[in-house]
Amino acid sequence: MSHSYYNKQWAEAQATLVDIIQQEMPPEPPKPERDRLAAFQLLATLYIKYIQIFRRLEQSYDQIVHPQKRRVLRHVLDGIIGRIIELKHEMVNLEFSEYHYFDDVLSDLKLTPNDVEIPIPKYFIMERMKPLKEREKLLGQILTKIGPQDQERDKEEVKMPLEEAIRLIQIHERARQGRLRAKFMREIRQQEEREKQRSSKGAPTLDPDIAAMRIQKVWKGFAQRRQTKRERDEEMIFIGMSPPTTLVPLKNTPQAHALKTEDSRRRVQDQNEQEYQQSLITIKDKIRETEGPDIKETMMDQIRQWFIECRDASGKFPEYPDEDDGGSAAIFKQKTPEELEKELREKDDDKGKGKKDKKGKKGKKDKKKDKKGKKGKKGKGGDDEEEEEGWKMAPSNFVPAVNEGTEQYKNVWQFRDESDNFSQKHDGELIKEEKRKEVEEEVRVQVDELMRTELKNLKMAVDRDKGKKGKGKKSGKKKKKKKKSGKKGKKKKKEKDLTPDRTIEDLYEELVTQGIIIRTPQIKLSDFEGEYSYLGTTLRQANIEPMPSLSDVRRLVTEFGILPIGSAAVHESAPITKSIMLAGPRGTGKRMLVHAICQETGANLFDLSAANLAGKYPGKDGLKMLMHLVFKVGRLMQPSVFYIGECEKMFKKKVPKTDPTDPKRLKKELPKALKTIKSEDRLLLVGTSRCPFDAEMKPLMSCYNRIILIPRPDYASRHLLWRRLITKYNGVLTSHLDVSSLSKVTDGYTPGHMVTAVQQVLTDRRIQQLSKKQLQAVEFVAPLARIDPIYKEEEESFKAWYAKTPLGKKRAKAAQGDDDDGGGKGGKGKKGKKGKKGKKGKKKKK
Numbered sequence: 001m002s003h004s005y006y007n008k009q010w011a012e013a014q015a016t017l018v019d020i021i022q023q024e025m026p027p028e029p030p031k032p033e034r035d036r037l038a039a040f041q042l043l044a045t046l047y048i049k050y051i052q053i054f055r056r057l058e059q060s061y062d063q064i065v066h067p068q069k070r071r072v073l074r075h076v077l078d079g080i081i082g083r084i085i086e087l088k089h090e091m092v093n094l095e096f097s098e099y100h101y102f103d104d105v106l107s108d109l110k111l112t113p114n115d116v117e118i119p120i121p122k123y124f125i126m127e128r129m130k131p132l133k134e135r136e137k138l139l140g141q142i143l144t145k146i147g148p149q150d151q152e153r154d155k156e157e158v159k160m161p162l163e164e165a166i167r168l169i170q171i172h173e174r175a176r177q178g179r180l181r182a183k184f185m186r187e188i189r190q191q192e193e194r195e196k197q198r199s200s201k202g203a204p205t206l207d208p209d210i211a212a213m214r215i216q217k218v219w220k221g222f223a224q225r226r227q228t229k230r231e232r233d234e235e236m237i238f239i240g241m242s243p244p245t246t247l248v249p250l251k252n253t254p255q256a257h258a259l260k261t262e263d264s265r266r267r268v269q270d271q272n273e274q275e276y277q278q279s280l281i282t283i284k285d286k287i288r289e290t291e292g293p294d295i296k297e298t299m300m301d302q303i304r305q306w307f308i309e310c311r312d313a314s315g316k317f318p319e320y321p322d323e324d325d326g327g328s329a330a331i332f333k334q335k336t337p338e339e340l341e342k343e344l345r346e347k348d349d350d351k352g353k354g355k356k357d358k359k360g361k362k363g364k365k366d367k368k369k370d371k372k373g374k375k376g377k378k379g380k381g382g383d384d385e386e387e388e389e390g391w392k393m394a395p396s397n398f399v400p401a402v403n404e405g406t407e408q409y410k411n412v413w414q415f416r417d418e419s420d421n422f423s424q425k426h427d428g429e430l431i432k433e434e435k436r437k438e439v440e441e442e443v444r445v446q447v448d449e450l451m452r453t454e455l456k457n458l459k460m461a462v463d464r465d466k467g468k469k470g471k472g473k474k475s476g477k478k479k480k481k482k483k484k485s486g487k488k489g490k491k492k493k494k495e496k497d498l499t500p501d502r503t504i505e506d507l508y509e510e511l512v513t514q515g516i517i518i519r520t521p522q523i524k525l526s527d528f529e530g531e532y533s534y535l536g537t538t539l540r541q542a543n544i545e546p547m548p549s550l551s552d553v554r555r556l557v558t559e560f561g562i563l564p565i566g567s568a569a570v571h572e573s574a575p576i577t578k579s580i581m582l583a584g585p586r587g588t589g590k591r592m593l594v595h596a597i598c599q600e601t602g603a604n605l606f607d608l609s610a611a612n613l614a615g616k617y618p619g620k621d622g623l624k625m626l627m628h629l630v631f632k633v634g635r636l637m638q639p640s641v642f643y644i645g646e647c648e649k650m651f652k653k654k655v656p657k658t659d660p661t662d663p664k665r666l667k668k669e670l671p672k673a674l675k676t677i678k679s680e681d682r683l684l685l686v687g688t689s690r691c692p693f694d695a696e697m698k699p700l701m702s703c704y705n706r707i708i709l710i711p712r713p714d715y716a717s718r719h720l721l722w723r724r725l726i727t728k729y730n731g732v733l734t735s736h737l738d739v740s741s742l743s744k745v746t747d748g749y750t751p752g753h754m755v756t757a758v759q760q761v762l763t764d765r766r767i768q769q770l771s772k773k774q775l776q777a778v779e780f781v782a783p784l785a786r787i788d789p790i791y792k793e794e795e796e797s798f799k800a801w802y803a804k805t806p807l808g809k810k811r812a813k814a815a816q817g818d819d820d821d822g823g824g825k826g827g828k829g830k831k832g833k834k835g836k837k838g839k840k841g842k843k844k845k846k
Contacts, residue, residue, distance in 0.1 A: 003424050006060045010073065013056040014409050017076070020049055021406060024399050032392050036814070039391045040094055044105045047087045051116045054080045062122045065268045066424040067276040069413060076405035077121070078569040082398035084118070088559045089575045090394065096810035098556055098706060099548045101536025113532035113551065118558045120525060120600050124566040126266065132602045135637070138505070139519055142512045242733070276426040283428065284435040288442075295440055299447045303328055307455065317459055320452050327448040329441075397573040498628045504636050507629055511606070514616055516630065520605050525562065525596040528554050528589055529724055529751075531716035543815060547711040547795070550589075550751075556708050557593050565639040565682040566601045572679045577705050579674060579685035581647065583692045583798065584710030585790040587752025590688040593710075594643050597686065601639050606630055608670075609645035610663035627669050631676070631683070639682040647687030648695035651703070671703050693801040701806055709802050712750050712790045718743040721754055726775070729762045734774050742777040748789030757783040 023046070033039040057080065061073045091100050106113065125132065236242040310318040321330040412430070421427070499507060511517040530550020539546040560577045564570060582590040598605045608630070617626040634640035649655065649663035650670075670685075677683050687704060689695075713721060722739050726732075733739070746754070760783040761775075802808050 003065070006063045009056050010060040010064065011414070013053045013060070014406055016049065017053055017402065017406055020046065020053070021399065021403050024396070025403065036094065036391065040091065041105065043087055043091050043094065044100065044102050045109070047084065047091070048102060048105060048109065048111070048116050050080055050084050050087065051118055054084060055119055058119050058121050063262060063265050064424070065265055065272050067273050067426050068430055070269070072405055072408050072413065076402055078567055079398040079402035079405060081121070081563050081567060082570045082574045083396060083402065085559060085563060085570070085574045086396055086398060094391065096807050096814055098708060098807070099552050101533065101540065101546070103534050104537045118555060120558065120562055121566065124600065125602050128602050138508070139512060142509050143519070146513055272425060279426060279428065279431060280435070283431045284438065287432065287435050287439050291436065292439060292443055295443050296447055299328065299444060300451065303331070303447070303451045306331055307458065317455060317462065320455050323448070328444055328451065498625055499632070504633065507633050508637065511629060511633060515612060516606055516608070516616070518605050518607050520595045520598040523592055523595045523599055525554060525558065525600055528592055528596060529720055530554065530713060531720050533714070545799070547799070548709065550713055550717045553708060553710050557597065560706050560708070561597045561684060561686070562600050565603065565684050568680070568682060571682050576677070576679060577684070578677050579687070579704045579706070581692070581704035581707045582686065582688045582710060583707060584690075585712060585750060585794055585798070586690055587750030588710040588712065589751055590710060591645070594641065594686050594688065597684070598641050603639040603641045604634065604637055606634060606640060606642045608642050608666065610649060610661040610665065611645070613665065614661045623665065623669060627673055631673055634683050635681055639684070642683070642685045644685070644687040646689060648689040648692045648700070651695035651700045653696060667699070674703070693797060697804060707802065707805060707807070709798060712748060712795060715743055715747070718746055721751055725754055725758045726762070729758050730767050731758070731762050731775055732770050736774040736776055738777045742780060745781065746784060748791060749784060749787070750790060753784065753787050753789070756787065
């Protein structure tokens with residue numbers, strides 16, 4: 001697509017963003033919302049609108065080639081990602097649940113679930129492509145040094161005696177010969193029967209012309225029916241009612257051409273960026289050469305004029321501002337009306353200190369008393385109670401950044417004429433404006449040094465004693481500041497560096513050789529497929545807690561896992577999620593999601609599972625070294641993901657003595673290390689569990705901030721999964737394959753079970769037979785029958801366990817409150833009022 005398309009998309013996104021910012025930043029503070037459902041509707045609407053803007057801006061940022069536009073876009077894009085995360089946390093705090101359902105909001109806004117699917121920004125990987133490739137290369141080199149260890153184990157395990165192997169080969173060979181002999185004898189018998197029939201019938205009596213006509217009639221009918229069927233199938237494929245039967249070569253599809261165009265635009269982006277960086281240097285040098293001397297002279301003249309004015313006004317030369325205060329920039333700084341008022345007040349206070357100060361203090365005390373009195377009266381009236389009862393949106397860290405980006409767009413790019421800039425190169429005039437300010441700052445530093453010496457000389461000429469005192473004061477100040485900075489540095493270095501002499505490459509290699517840093521397979525989050533749940537809101541309105549769909553799981557992993565650690569700017573200001581727990585039955589894709597988080601963000605994967613750490617870094621010192629290495633390498637090579645499989649074992653009451661892995665090894669050290677994670681550390685702990693109900697609840701919840709419950713797939717997700725998996729493994733979907741019945745029959749089976757069944761059915765031999773023998777649903781039943789499904793009781797046990805978590809308990813209390821009071825937060829307000837009446841009664845007695 002063209003430059004104009006993406007510019008137009010950016011303009012549309014900014015137009016909708018202006019309306020939302022007006023809603024987010026009203027002139028008067030909004031009143032607290034007492035109805036919880038109304039508050040959630042407001043949050044959900046904002047959330048969905050931000051996602052729509054995010055989708056447009058992400059695509060525009062990925063494809064716009066103008067380097068200066070991309071900087072404005074990136075600023076707004078990071079702000080919107082942060083705001084989406086903030087709104088998600090607001091909804092979690094309001095609804096007391098990680099999962100939220102927006103089907104009613106989507107129907108009101110006339111949107112489909114695909115319109116609000118959160119995309120993963122491509123710049124997470126694209127802008128770090130070089131370091132990621134270097135890291136992958138280093139990892140490959142280390143793994144080749146180690147050699148394939150797992151293959152040798154497999155070879156040792158599979159053993160068979162020679163006699164048994166010979167006997168097995170003989171049995172199969174005899175069976176093969178028997179089948180061939182039987183086939184040969186059958187063909188001989190058929191041939192004999194044909195000869196007998198010919199001899200009994202005699203010579204043919206049918207006229208050759210009539211025989212030819214009959215053959216033509218049959219053939220033409222067959223050919224026409226085949227053509228009609230082909231045309232019908234092509235039409236159904238064209239309108240999207242059935243999938244393509246044959247795989248079209250990827251080179252000829254429109255999608256392939258679109259991907260090529262996107263790649264070519266990214267290459268143009270890189271070229272334009274290099275030219276922009278080069279021009280930043282050249283334009284700055286040019287301004288320094290041409291305009292630098294003039295700027296220097298004008299500054300010196302202005303400062304000299306200031307010396308003279310101060311001398312005339314006060315009778316002495318002024319003190320020159322320090323570098324920390326901005327130097328001479330502080331002299332010519334434009335002061336606001338408030339700052340001028342403060343200066344005038346200070347002057348008035350200096351003139352008459354005694355009585356006026358006392359009066360002022362008394363006035364302040366009286367005002368405070370009045371305010372207290374007013375508050376007490378409000379308490380009686382109940383205005384304060386309403387404010388406490390209602391819900392208010394927390395102040396945002398990202399809305400000002402988004403507003404700043406939109407203002408920049410309005411002022412610079414909205415009405416800018418770019419008719420001459422067809423190739424979308426950088427704008428030299430904008431660079432000049434920026435670089436002129438930088439040159440002024442550089443020149444100002446030089447001028448300040450010269451003017452300080454000049455001022456000293458003037459003072460020396462007027463009064464040498466005063467000049468010496470000034471010198472002493474300045475030197476004393478500087479020394480004190482240096483001491484303070486030294487103390488701050490000491491405070492930060494609390495933790496001892498156990499590996500001060502080793503390089504990061506050496507530490508990385510050690511962790512790879514120990515098998516703690518592992519290579520992640522090429523899995524994207526889009527590979528975790530599942531259909532959207534359309535009954536979530538209706539079930540919640542009927543006081544039934546619905547099980548989330550796989551689409552909801554994918555959304556949560558994006559919001560809590562991928563978006564925060566993908567961007568450093570977002571992670572610094574967004575609500576921190578230090579740890580996530582993925583809980584669900586076997587085969588639901590927990591480990592796949594961990595790999596997807598690493599792959600989408602380019603994060604390192606540290607496997608801290610008990611089975612993986614068995615026998616590595618033994619003892620207390622070894623454990624300290626392990627935690628130090630993991631967190632040091634994780635911070636220096638962030639983003640990083642720490643993975644713990646079967647994380648419930650760490651918090652079990654009793655671990656069986658037969659377990660050699662020592663799962664409780666990290667029980668104390670890991671929560672301590674998680675507390676050290678700050679906003680600038682893009683580190684994430686992800687634990688997976690098949691049976692979280694075996695662990696103690698309090699320590700488990702103290703370690704994991706967020707719980708993502710992964711259910712078995714519903715009918716819609718199973719239908720989608722069967723179709724995608726069959727086509728993925730080179731199967732062909734036809735009318736003979738009843739996917740709907742197969743989806744109903746396979747209730748309780750997880751995506752992992754489906755993958756194993758598809759792999760067992762669609763062998764190379766079966767794929768070759770697809771043209772003659774079409775695929776049927778019955779073929780998948782036999783391999784699935786050998787696997788135990790996930791029964792409803794197991795799913796209910798997950799649901800019951802989640803209800804016992806802190807968030808689940810809050811959810812249940814909120815639901816009870818809604819039932820008692822008929823919706824909203826009225827019940828809480830009534831209780832509060834009763835309590836306050838009691839207190840008032842006590843006061844009256846006193």
